Amino acid sequence: MDHLVIPPLVKWTLGALGAAAVVHWVVKEVRRVNGELDQAKARVRVTDRKVYPTLRRDPRTGEYRVR
Numbered sequence: 001m002d003h004l005v006i007p008p009l010v011k012w013t014l015g016a017l018g019a020a021a022v023v024h025w026v027v028k029e030v031r032r033v034n035g036e037l038d039q040a041k042a043r044v045r046v047t048d049r050k051v052y053p054t055l056r057r058d059p060r061t062g063e064y065r066v067r
Contacts, residue, residue, distance in 0.1 A: 054066075054067060
């Protein structure tokens with residue numbers, strides 16, 4: 001029975017190419033997700049300011065109150 005013999009250099013090369021492909025895919029996905037999060041943050045910032053008032057600390061009681 002013939003066994004397929006792959007030289008170690010070919011194994012390392014295939015492993016490196018596979019790892020590079022995975023890293024490329026991960027970087028692309030991270031950039032895509034960060035872009036979506038940046039767009040969502042921009043939308044939330046604009047609406048948040050109108051909905052929620054600013055809280056200030058009351059120096060006398062130490063509690064936060066709406067001003």
